[in-house]
Amino acid sequence: KEIVVSGIRSTGILHLGNYFGAIRNYIRMQEEFNCYFFVADWHALTTHPDPKELRGNVYRVLAENIASGLDPEKVTLYVQSDIPEIAELYLLLNMMAYKGELEKVPTFKDKVRQNPDNVNAGLLTYPVLMTADILVHRGLKVPVGKDQEQHLEMSRNFAQRFNNRYGYLFPEPVPFNYGDDLIKINSLDGVGKMSKSENQNSTIFLNDSDDDIRYKIKRAKTDSGPQEPNSAKPDYIANLFTLMGLVSTPDTIKHFEDTFNNCTIRYGDMKKQLAEDMVAFIAPIREKAEAIQQDTAYLTRIMRYGAEKARASAAQTLQEARKLMGINFY
């Protein structure tokens, strides 16, 4: 079975972008592949979260994954910081990652712009840690949203450099989505993507109440409607159709596509329908996640079980890597 690896940062409540970019694929992939899914708590440290909050978020992300349908018996579900081999591989790969290329990464440049007082080395080497996360299990397929496409290109470069220098060890990991094109869910105000830590009023979270969902969708950016039949959709309208494509029935989607194309669409009606379909989709996940999150004994058990399986796989890779690099002595 092909090896799949993917992680979600424990930086807050998960949202529709995380669900449709990542988790939805996880749930299907667990039936077909050898999957390693993890909560990326080390990655969350770049922005110096409050320790109590970080802990809570780790439990929350685990609970949301399980509530969405991930089965800890079928996949290896673990917390990144439980696997010290990832940190070791990160150190080794850092020798092959150059300052110039890391500084050019657009997400790094964004972070520098947003918070010039906290340009730490962890932030700069984020793509290296992400590469270690994947390569530590010799992962091939990486279910992610479109925002991670460039990071993965770097992962392929690092894997290739290691293989060229020391001998073949790592497959070159590729991004994966069942629908082929990687998904990007935009924020409802039309500015940027939905995100855990930004655009919170225009992001729909998996713990939003029914009324929050209705309110946010009602306020989503629209305009006075298409002026000519079969026009191209502006980004913010295309985003509403994407969301509808994910939660509504084919008949509903067709109805609004048709009315868009013949210029009779009423965005108010479309949003009302989308809001109700979204509520029906999110409410059961929210309720399940809340219940699971309360049961910390269960979550701790899952974490330990996952860590054991993940460490076994990681230790093997590290043994090979050390041997190839000449740092195995016993």
Ligand code: ATP
């Ligand atoms: P943060 O706001 O803390 O940066 P995030 O919401 O961007 O968090 P990550 O933890 O960085 O989420 O990413 C987890 C997964 O969710 C990744 O696979 C990422 O590609 C995907 N993802 C995040 N946001 C979106 C989005 N708006 N559309 C599609 N996929 C997304």
